[in-house]
Amino acid sequence: MIPRPRPERFRLRRTMMFMNAQKPGLIKDAYIYGCDSIMLDLEDAVAENQKDAARFSLYHALKTIDYGDTEVIVRINGLDTPHWQEDIRVCVAGGADGIRIAKCESAQDVRTVEAAVEAAEKEFGVEVGRTLLMAALESPKGILNAYEICSASERMFGVAISGGDFRKCMQTTPQRDGIDMLAARGQMLLAARAAGIQCFDTVFTNLDDNEGFEAEVLQNKAMGFDGKSLINPKQIRFVHQVFAPTAKEIVQAERILRAYREQSAAGVGVFTVDGKMIDIAFIPGAERTLRLARACGMYEGDLV
Amino acid sequence: MEILKPAAAGTLESSDAQVTVEPGDGKIELSLSSSVMNQYGRQIRDTVLETLDRLGVTSAKVSVVDKGALDCTLKARVECAVFRSMDASDKNIPWGGAVR
Numbered sequence: 001m002i003p004r005p006r007p008e009r010f011r012l013r014r015t016m017m018f019m020n021a022q023k024p025g026l027i028k029d030a031y032i033y034g035c036d037s038i039m040l041d042l043e044d045a046v047a048e049n050q051k052d053a054a055r056f057s058l059y060h061a062l063k064t065i066d067y068g069d070t071e072v073i074v075r076i077n078g079l080d081t082p083h084w085q086e087d088i089r090v091c092v093a094g095g096a097d098g099i100r101i102a103k104c105e106s107a108q109d110v111r112t113v114e115a116a117v118e119a120a121e122k123e124f125g126v127e128v129g130r131t132l133l134m135a136a137l138e139s140p141k142g143i144l145n146a147y148e149i150c151s152a153s154e155r156m157f158g159v160a161i162s163g164g165d166f167r168k169c170m171q172t173t174p175q176r177d178g179i180d181m182l183a184a185r186g187q188m189l190l191a192a193r194a195a196g197i198q199c200f201d202t203v204f205t206n207l208d209d210n211e212g213f214e215a216e217v218l219q220n221k222a223m224g225f226d227g228k229s230l231i232n233p234k235q236i237r238f239v240h241q242v243f244a245p246t247a248k249e250i251v252q253a254e255r256i257l258r259a260y261r262e263q264s265a266a267g268v269g270v271f272t273v274d275g276k277m278i279d280i281a282f283i284p285g286a287e288r289t290l291r292l293a294r295a296c297g298m299y300e301g302d303l304v
Numbered sequence: 305m306e307i308l309k310p311a312a313a314g315t316l317e318s319s320d321a322q323v324t325v326e327p328g329d330g331k332i333e334l335s336l337s338s339s340v341m342n343q344y345g346r347q348i349r350d351t352v353l354e355t356l357d358r359l360g361v362t363s364a365k366v367s368v369v370d371k372g373a374l375d376c377t378l379k380a381r382v383e384c385a386v387f388r389s390m391d392a393s394d395k396n397i398p399w400g401g402a403v404r
Contacts, residue, residue: 023317023320024380025318028319028374028377053314053393056313056379056381056383056387056393056397056403057380059399059403060379060380061376064375085395086394089397093399093400
C-alpha cells in the first residue's frame with residue numbers, strides 16, 4: 001500500500017499526460033516520464049465492455065504503484081453514462097488525488113459529482129474534502145457556463161478544454177493559428193482567472209506535426225494557460241521548457257521582491273526597479289515566477 | 305463467492321494476463337502458463353490463489369495465461385473475472401474489502 005500525501009489544490013501543473021487505465025503496461029511506468037500530473041483514463045480510452053476491468057486495474061495501480069511526486073488524476077465517465085458513480089467510488093477508495101469531470105456543462109454537474117465524492121469519502125474512511133476536482137469543458141454550453149463551473153466548489157483546482165469534442169460541436173477543425181478555438185480558450189481563461197483556479201489547454205493529437213505542436217504550446221503560454229494535456233511522453237520536455245521562466249524573468253522577479261520588502265518596510269508604496277514603476281500589483285506575479293522557477297530547478301533562494 | 309458461469313478478463317498483451325474462470329466441482333483447479341514461468345511461476349500461482357481465497361471462491365476451474373503481469377495486474381484480472389461470472393462487476397464493488 002502506497003499512502004499518498006494530501007493533494008495540494010494549487011500546485012505546478014504544466015503537463016498532464018493521459019494514460020489508458022485499462023492498459024497495465026502503460027500505467028505501471030507512468031511516473032517515470034516526469035510530467036507534473038498523469039491522467040488515468042476511464043472514459044474514452046476504455047472500450048464500453050471493459051469499463052469494469054479498467055476499474056479493477058485502476059484500483060490496484062493506485063494502491064500499489066509509487067507515483068512519487070507525480071499527481072494522479074482520474075478522468076471519469078460522463079454523467080450521462082451508467083459508469084460515473086462506480087468510477088467515483090473506485091477513485092476515492094484508491095486514493096486518487098483528483099477527478100476530472102468529463103463533458104461538464106454546469107455548476108450543477110460539479111455539485112452532483114461533489115456529492116458523490118463526499119459520500120464515497122465517508123464510505124471509505126477518507127478525509128472529507130481530500131479529493132480534488134477539475135472540469136473538462138467539451139461543448140459550447142460548457143464554455144458559456146465556464147464561470148459558474150469554475151466557482152462551483154472549493155474542491156475545484158482547474159478547468160480544461162477538450163478540443164476534439166468542442167471542435168465537432170462548432171463544426172470546425174484544428175487551424176494553424178488556433179482561430180478555431182480562440183474565443184473558447186479566451187472565455188475559459190477569463191472564467192478560470194475570475195474564479196481563481198488553474199486553466200489547461202487541450203491535447204495536440206498529430207504526433208508527426210512537431211512544428212504545429214510547438215506553435216500551439218507557445219500560444220498557450222502567451223494566452224496565460226497554466227499547462228497542457230498531453231498524449232505522448234515526447235511532448236513533455238517542450239512544454240516544460242516553454243512554461244519555465246527565463247533567467248532574466250527570475251532575476252527581475254527577485255529584484256522586485258527584494259525592493260518591495262525594503263521599500264514597504266520604509267513606508268514607500270510605489271518605486272522603480274530598473275527604470276520601471278513597481279507597486280503591490282506586481283508582487284503576486286513575481287512570487288509566481290519564483291515558485292515556478294523553484295519547481296523547474298532554476299531558483300534556490302528563500303524569497304518564496 | 306460462487307462462480308455461476310464462465311467469464312474472462314484481461315488480454316494477451318505484454319505486462320497483462322488473461323484470466324478465465326468456470327464453475328468448478330468443489331475445489332480450485334488452476335492451470336497456469338506464463339512467459340516468465342521459470343522465474344515467477346510460484347509467485348504468480350500464490351497471488352492467484354490468495355486472491356481467489358480473499359474473494360471466498362472455493363470451487364472453480366481457473367486458467368491464467370500470463371504475459372509478464374505485475375502482481376497488482378494479476379489481482380485485478382482475477383477479481384474482474386470472478387465478479388463478471390456473477391454479473392456483479394459493474395457496481396458496488398467492495399473496494400478495500402474483499403478487493404484489496
